[in-house]
Amino acid sequence: MSRRxxxxxxxxDRDASGRYLPLLVAIMVYLAALALAGAMAxxxxxxxxxxxxxxxxxxxxxxxxxxxxxxxxxxxxxxxQAVVDLLEQTPGVVTTEVLQSGEISAxxxxxxxxxxxxxxxxxxxxxxxxxxxxxxPDLTVLRRAVLAAAPGSIxxxxxxxxxxxxxxxxxVEIMAIVVVAMVLSAAAxxxxxxxxxxxAAHDQAIELLHLIGAQDSYVAKQFQSHALxxxxxxxxxxxxxxxxxxYLGRSLLERIESGLLPELALRPHEWxxxxxLPVASALVTMFTAxxxxxxxxxxMP
Amino acid sequence: xxxxxxxxxxxxxxxxxxKHVSLQFDPGSYHFLVxxxxxxxxxxxxMMYLAQHPTAGxxxxxxxxxxxxxxxxxxxxxxxxxxxxxDFRLLEHLTARENVALPLQISGEAGARSDKxxxxxLTWVGLADHMDALPPTLSGGQQQxxxxxxxxxxxxxxxxxxxxxGNLDDRMAVRLLYLFEELNKIxxxxxxxxxxxxxxxxxxxxxxxxxxxEIAAPGGSAAAEAPA
Numbered sequence: 001m002s003r004r005x006x007x008x009x010x011x012x013d014r015d016a017s018g019r020y021l022p023l024l025v026a027i028m029v030y031l032a033a034l035a036l037a038g039a040m041a042x043x044x045x046x047x048x049x050x051x052x053x054x055x056x057x058x059x060x061x062x063x064x065x066x067x068x069x070x071x072x073x074x075x076x077x078x079x080x081q082a083v084v085d086l087l088e089q090t091p092g093v094v095t096t097e098v099l100q101s102g103e104i105s106a107x108x109x110x111x112x113x114x115x116x117x118x119x120x121x122x123x124x125x126x127x128x129x130x131x132x133x134x135x136x137p138d139l140t141v142l143r144r145a146v147l148a149a150a151p152g153s154i155x156x157x158x159x160x161x162x163x164x165x166x167x168x169x170x171x172v173e174i175m176a177i178v179v180v181a182m183v184l185s186a187a188a189x190x191x192x193x194x195x196x197x198x199x200a201a202h203d204q205a206i207e208l209l210h211l212i213g214a215q216d217s218y219v220a221k222q223f224q225s226h227a228l229x230x231x232x233x234x235x236x237x238x239x240x241x242x243x244x245x246x247y248l249g250r251s252l253l254e255r256i257e258s259g260l261l262p263e264l265a266l267r268p269h270e271w272x273x274x275x276x277l278p279v280a281s282a283l284v285t286m287f288t289a290x291x292x293x294x295x296x297x298x299x300m301p
Numbered sequence: 302x303x304x305x306x307x308x309x310x311x312x313x314x315x316x317x318x319x320k321h322v323s324l325q326f327d328p329g330s331y332h333f334l335v336x337x338x339x340x341x342x343x344x345x346x347x348m349m350y351l352a353q354h355p356t357a358g359x360x361x362x363x364x365x366x367x368x369x370x371x372x373x374x375x376x377x378x379x380x381x382x383x384x385x386x387x388d389f390r391l392l393e394h395l396t397a398r399e400n401v402a403l404p405l406q407i408s409g410e411a412g413a414r415s416d417k418x419x420x421x422x423l424t425w426v427g428l429a430d431h432m433d434a435l436p437p438t439l440s441g442g443q444q445q446x447x448x449x450x451x452x453x454x455x456x457x458x459x460x461x462x463x464x465x466x467g468n469l470d471d472r473m474a475v476r477l478l479y480l481f482e483e484l485n486k487i488x489x490x491x492x493x494x495x496x497x498x499x500x501x502x503x504x505x506x507x508x509x510x511x512x513x514x515e516i517a518a519p520g521g522s523a524a525a526e527a528p529a
Binding site: 006007009011014204205207208209210211212213214215216218297298301 | 350351352354372373376377379380382384390392394395399403404406407408451
């Protein structure tokens with residue numbers, strides 16, 4: 001007897017309702033995995049934007065007078081040269097780099113196409129400035145000085161649009177977490193429903209177990225081990241289906257080659273979170289089944 | 302061991318099944334409950350194995366009023382009671398061996414030693430060749446013997462049997478009643494509900510006769526009623 005696998009006193013493995021549970025859990029875990037990956041991607045994107053733009057400024061001068069936009073513009077444009085000199089002398093400024101017209105054209109190319117006629121358009125002149133994030137220059141003073149040196153100039157620390165992008169990334173992250181929470185709640189409701197069906201279907205066996213001395217916890221154990229097994233099976237199936245989807249998403253994003261889009265390459269701790277999803281689903285199903293059984297039985301005479 | 306004081310039982314708004322029943326079975330005694338079908342024998346037993354609470358009156362088991370028991374206390378008390386149900390109540394997906402081992406598993410006593418006890422008991426009731434059979438493949442008599450083995454495997458303090466010999470031939474019925482006697486000799490209180498008067502007359506144990514939900518002959522000695 002001890003050599004054979006012990007059968008459970010309540011034959012839950014024969015229930016039709018339990019047969020569909022792994023499939024439903026698999027769908028839930030699949031959705032949760034995608035949502036979680038989305039949350040992680042949004043988080044990574046926000047971090048990248050934040051770190052990429054912190055410690056940098058862009059100074060934008062109005063379009064150069066005719067004949068001054070050529071290469072080596074700083075030397076031929078006194079206003080530009082004055083701003084560069086001012087920046088280099090400002091405490092907290094680490095480097096300055098005047099963007100050449102070719103670089104500006106490259107920035108505009110995605111919107112205006114390759115047929116950009118640089119001579120026909122009044123392009124602003126741009127200076128990329130790196131600042132020391134620990135000891136940044138006083139932006140109000142700097143703005144005033146730059147404006148005095150080159151009227152109409154703008155000193156952009158990117159904070160306005162960066163704040164909007166970070167808000168967006170944060171919202172996406174929160175929404176993804178809410179989706180994961182809702183998916184887990186839906187799984188718990190479903191398991192509670194299936195457990196109640198199981199209790200009703202096996203009421204005679206459960207009554208017998210009680211009559212020969214079983215505690216409610218003994219009956220709950222039967223249900224919770226069954227739910228644990230189904231939840232784990234469903235969770236693994238769901239994760240197995242989510243992984244190719246995530247791989248496909250990553251390949252599509254890589255093809256776009258845009259620095260603005262999130263990177264879907266997961267780091268080890270992010271993989272651990274995804275791998276924990278089937279474990280979490282198994283624990284949620286087990287815990288829900290146990291609580292449902294104990295609560296239902298406690299209401300019985 | 303078992304004490305009923307002015308117990309009334311009624312299911313819902315129906316008629317009284319048991320009418321002001323008072324009785325007492327002392328520890329280590331052996332009783333027959335006899336009466337025609339519908340006399341209230343099974344209902345009386347149901348209250349003894351805590352499947353039913355009285356509508357009125359007081360039921361005490363092992364010196365405790367059952368009305369105040371929590372679910373946990375009820376479960377612990379039930380482990381001291383072995384029950385042979387009239388309809389056997391075997392779990393059909395479990396083998397005879399697994400059905401008999403169930404009380405041990407529930408009380409946490411399952412193990413190699415208990416496996417041996419289960420095998421010995423099933424052999425004793427003549428089911429050595431059917432230990433791994435599922436109940437639906439067994440005859441009524443064989444199922445009844447599995448039910449009896451399950452009731453006695455945990456060496457209960459109180460053994461309650463509802464028509465335990467109903468599906469058995471006379472030879473096996475007498476043999477099982479002797480098994481109950483052996484258990485009684487080691488201290489088990491035995492209460493057997495049956496309508497088989499001729500079988501009861503073979504034993505010298507008190508008889509409680511029920512009629513129409515009332516006790517017609519409380520604790521009468523079988524010897525006094527039995528032919529010489």
